[in-house]
Amino acid sequence: MTSDRAELAARFDLRHLDSAFYDDPFPTYHALRELDPVRRMPDGSVFLTRYADIVAVYKDPKTFSSDKHEEFAPKYGDSPLFEHHTTSLVFNDPPLHTRVRRLIAGALTPRHIAAMEADLVTLVDGLLDAMAHWAGAGETIDLIAAFAGAIPVEIIGNLLGVPHAERGPMRDWSLAILGALEPVPSAEMQARGNAAVREMLAYLEGLVARRAQAPGDAETDVLTRLIQGEAGGERLLAKELLHNCIFLLNAGHETTTNLIGNGLRCLADAPAQKQRLLDQPELIASAVEEVLRIESSNQLGNRITTAATRIGDVALAPRTQVTLCIGAANRDPAQFPDPDTLDIGRTPNRHVAFGSGIHQCVGMGLGRLEGRIAIGRFVARFPGYRLAGPAQRSRRVRFRGHVALPCALLG
Numbered sequence: 001m002t003s004d005r006a007e008l009a010a011r012f013d014l015r016h017l018d019s020a021f022y023d024d025p026f027p028t029y030h031a032l033r034e035l036d037p038v039r040r041m042p043d044g045s046v047f048l049t050r051y052a053d054i055v056a057v058y059k060d061p062k063t064f065s066s067d068k069h070e071e072f073a074p075k076y077g078d079s080p081l082f083e084h085h086t087t088s089l090v091f092n093d094p095p096l097h098t099r100v101r102r103l104i105a106g107a108l109t110p111r112h113i114a115a116m117e118a119d120l121v122t123l124v125d126g127l128l129d130a131m132a133h134w135a136g137a138g139e140t141i142d143l144i145a146a147f148a149g150a151i152p153v154e155i156i157g158n159l160l161g162v163p164h165a166e167r168g169p170m171r172d173w174s175l176a177i178l179g180a181l182e183p184v185p186s187a188e189m190q191a192r193g194n195a196a197v198r199e200m201l202a203y204l205e206g207l208v209a210r211r212a213q214a215p216g217d218a219e220t221d222v223l224t225r226l227i228q229g230e231a232g233g234e235r236l237l238a239k240e241l242l243h244n245c246i247f248l249l250n251a252g253h254e255t256t257t258n259l260i261g262n263g264l265r266c267l268a269d270a271p272a273q274k275q276r277l278l279d280q281p282e283l284i285a286s287a288v289e290e291v292l293r294i295e296s297s298n299q300l301g302n303r304i305t306t307a308a309t310r311i312g313d314v315a316l317a318p319r320t321q322v323t324l325c326i327g328a329a330n331r332d333p334a335q336f337p338d339p340d341t342l343d344i345g346r347t348p349n350r351h352v353a354f355g356s357g358i359h360q361c362v363g364m365g366l367g368r369l370e371g372r373i374a375i376g377r378f379v380a381r382f383p384g385y386r387l388a389g390p391a392q393r394s395r396r397v398r399f400r401g402h403v404a405l406p407c408a409l410l411g
């Protein structure tokens, strides 16, 4: 056992991962946390797996910067992907970060999110009706295509006021741009990502022009808020506005699809926990938190040091790239007893699936609401659902989810 762990830890290289790792990275993360929690990678970066270290990094944005110009220049060259990522709030420090964040956060308060619930329930129930119809005809349903992947695109589309008829390409654009964030994107992934940024910019330019002509309600319409800027404050440059809209459209997509897909998979794999949720539907909120913890949609985050510092007994020079392994932090036994077991009533559950500190996810209230409504209503409608074929995981290390989840819903 110890030697297995030692081998797993010794073998780990983010740039060369095998299929077994994509299926189940957690044994490797446990091994690293135990044996090499501040792992120095061959490229000089460090890979963190302890909860306490990761939270400490999140809480010190002065020493651990989110600015990605240095890291992304060699990765993307002078390209649309480079311009996009280095202009998004998540990959910037204050002051750009602060301005954009305030504008977005103002339209995502708990009051605004509560106001989205009725439309979300209608959307989810419509999808459940359609699935019931196909399942009645004996078809196996892919829960990603028919359900988990269909919800966030609509919700984010509503948030930015994208007309329904124009939402078709959004999911593919989003997958292409986020796919190119993998540690070693292939030339094809980069080409797809660059094309998606170009197409999305062209689309959004038109949308912004239309919205500037006919503004929406700045209270609730994020695009109108971003166009108008802060009352008496600065406005975003055209480039900042477009790239942050792209980011927002992307940030809420795959992450939330993965939350819903991972949740339904976890419950299918743990029938006693599914039954517990059926018996006590009020556990849905803590069930969603537990899915976020045990199968975190977003597994990795990144920072770069601005000054010499230390993590544990490892000294870091200025400009050291730091990878925060959220997936490992969320299964750290020092923070979560019995961390590999799904416990939908787990409390406390202070996971870092949404990050922490000044960049903590602005959309977490919305992501949680989508998770609660989608998973809760699905399980209530199809209590006997079960996997009906091999679940296909996406081969991504940063975003953990499925590309296909075939299920039988009835019987």
Ligand code: HEM
Pocket: 066, 089, 090, 091, 097, 101, 104, 159, 248, 251, 252, 253, 255, 256, 259, 296, 297, 298, 301, 302, 352, 353, 354, 355, 356, 358, 359, 360, 361, 362, 363, 364, 366, 367, 368
């Ligand atoms: C289950 C769903 C979601 C997960 C797991 C998730 C995860 C995260 C994480 C880990 C970060 C922090 C990145 C960092 O510190 O480096 C983040 C940031 C962010 N997320 Fe989410 N997210 C989710 C849903 C959403 C949704 C629905 C939206 C939009 C409505 C959204 C918008 C954002 C934005 C704008 C940021 C950047 C915040 C900043 O830099 O200040 N996210 N998200």
